[in-house]
Each structure stands twice: as C-alpha cells, then as structure tokens.
Amino acid sequence: MITLDLVRQRVRTLPSLPTTVVALGEAVADDRCTVDRLLGILSKDPPLSATMLRLANSAAYGGDREVSDLRTAVMRLGFDALLNLGRTAAVIRTFRDVRQLDPLRLWQHSVAVGLTAKAICRLLRMRVQEEPAFLAGLLHDIGKIALDRCFSEAYAPVVQAMRDGEHLVDAERRLLGLTHADVGAVVAENWRFPGVLVAVLREHHDPPPGAFLSHLIHLCDLLVRTRIPNGPADETLAVVLEDQPSFHVVFRPDAHPDLDLERLTFSIDDEPEHAVTFVQLAFQD
Numbered sequence: 001m002i003t004l005d006l007v008r009q010r011v012r013t014l015p016s017l018p019t020t021v022v023a024l025g026e027a028v029a030d031d032r033c034t035v036d037r038l039l040g041i042l043s044k045d046p047p048l049s050a051t052m053l054r055l056a057n058s059a060a061y062g063g064d065r066e067v068s069d070l071r072t073a074v075m076r077l078g079f080d081a082l083l084n085l086g087r088t089a090a091v092i093r094t095f096r097d098v099r100q101l102d103p104l105r106l107w108q109h110s111v112a113v114g115l116t117a118k119a120i121c122r123l124l125r126m127r128v129q130e131e132p133a134f135l136a137g138l139l140h141d142i143g144k145i146a147l148d149r150c151f152s153e154a155y156a157p158v159v160q161a162m163r164d165g166e167h168l169v170d171a172e173r174r175l176l177g178l179t180h181a182d183v184g185a186v187v188a189e190n191w192r193f194p195g196v197l198v199a200v201l202r203e204h205h206d207p208p209p210g211a212f213l214s215h216l217i218h219l220c221d222l223l224v225r226t227r228i229p230n231g232p233a234d235e236t237l238a239v240v241l242e243d244q245p246s247f248h249v250v251f252r253p254d255a256h257p258d259l260d261l262e263r264l265t266f267s268i269d270d271e272p273e274h275a276v277t278f279v280q281l282a283f284q285d
Helices: 004-013 019-028 035-043 046-056 070-077 079-094 103-123 127-139 142-150 152-163 168-176 180-190 195-203 212-225 245-250 261-268 271-282
Strands: none
Touching: 004 142, 004 180, 019 035, 019 079, 019 127, 035 046, 035 070, 035 079, 046 070, 046 079, 046 271, 070 079, 079 103, 079 127, 079 271, 103 127, 103 212, 103 261, 103 271, 127 195, 127 212, 142 152, 142 168, 142 180, 152 168, 168 180, 180 195, 195 212, 212 245
C-alpha cells in the first residue's frame, strides 16, 4: 500500500508546470491581450511554435493554403484555440513519458475533458468558470502520471487489472490503498494551485454536494469515456445525461429553466474529435 506521506515525498521529483503554461494562463486572464504578446510567449518556445504551425496547416483548421509564419498561424487558429492548445502542447511535452499507461490515449482523454468542460461553461454563459474548467479538465488525471512515474513498479499490476476489465479507480483502491485522484490533489498542492482546483482533482470521481466544478469535470469525464475509453470497462459505458446526479448540479433547473438538451449535446459533440486530432499533432514533436 502507498501512503499519502510517501506520495508527497515522491511527487517533488516531478517537473513543475512549464513556464509557457503559466504565461499563456496569465494572457487568458488579460482582456487586453494582443497577438504580439502571444507571439512573444511562443517565440521563447520553438517546439511549441512548430506544433502551432502544424495545427494551423491541418485539415481541422482549414489548412488548404499553407501557413509558414507564426503570426498568420495565430490569426488562423484564433486566440481561444491558441491559448487552449498552446498550454496543452506544453503540458504534454513535459508529461508524455510514462511506463505503464498509453500516453496518447491518456492525453486525448484529458484534453477532451478540458475542452468539453469549457464548452459547457460557455454555453451556460459562465465566463468566469471557463478557464478553471479547462485547466481542471486538462489536469484531472495528472495523478495517473504521478503514479506511473513515481511508483511505476507498484502501478504496473493496477494498469494490468484495468486492461483485464476492472475499473481503474477500483483497481487503484484495491492494490494501492488510494487513487490517482488522491495523488493528483497532492501534485496540485505541490504546484501551489488554488484550493478549488486541488479539490476538483481530489473529488472528480466522487464530487460532494454543490461543488459545481467537481461535478462538471465528473460529468465531462463520463461523457468523454464513452468516446475515448480508458480501458475495456469503459467500452460498454453508456451515459444518459439526465440520469446523472452531476447533470442536475451543473444544469440546475432554477438557473437554466430553458436548457435545450439537444443543443447542448450538439455543442459539445465535436470536442473529443478536436482533442484526438490535436494530441496526435502534439505527439509528433
């Protein structure tokens, strides 16, 4: 069994979040952010700049005419995509090396959860929650990477149990005595994340009553697992939105009496596909 005290010791060996992620996060928060500011951030990170050029030239962003300079790439992608995917690419580059897990599938899932969570906040006109939702979704499974890197030998039978059909969280509790959600919260504390984000990483599999962001990430995680399964146990997963308690926390009837479920589903349906495409490009570095 693994104790949280041991986790706290081991996660100190993990890299910090890339400075590009921090800088782009600060740019997101500034309503006066300009193209030149973004170009300045990207110019300090040549591999990320190359990824953004590849993305701008991809079919997903209408790359019928080749773009060869970063300014045009930024204009084609748009601020929103650049800020989301720029941070994502920087995180992936830092945390792509794992021993037991499938890194491509892991990051496709995580990016899809982040994009879906942000899209829901936008649909609900909760602008202040968009960025926390994206970052929480992107990093909600960072505990899996910490376990894989810091406790690789102990984590191997957990991953094998998942491949044999057991739910990962159940296998983690049975074999380790804690879960990737517990470990992810420790990582977030080590990175000095705000308390609300630490709580989301800890709670995203079992959100407490009224915790909007934790319920949002829990719901998006379920939805994305039906499209990008983590293992065989997810391949038969069926999610009926209105049957999920988290659905009624996120889409409170008193706050959203005119919610159009069909429009909601349509609005978020493409996000997993966008995530798959982008992560494939990011892994070409």
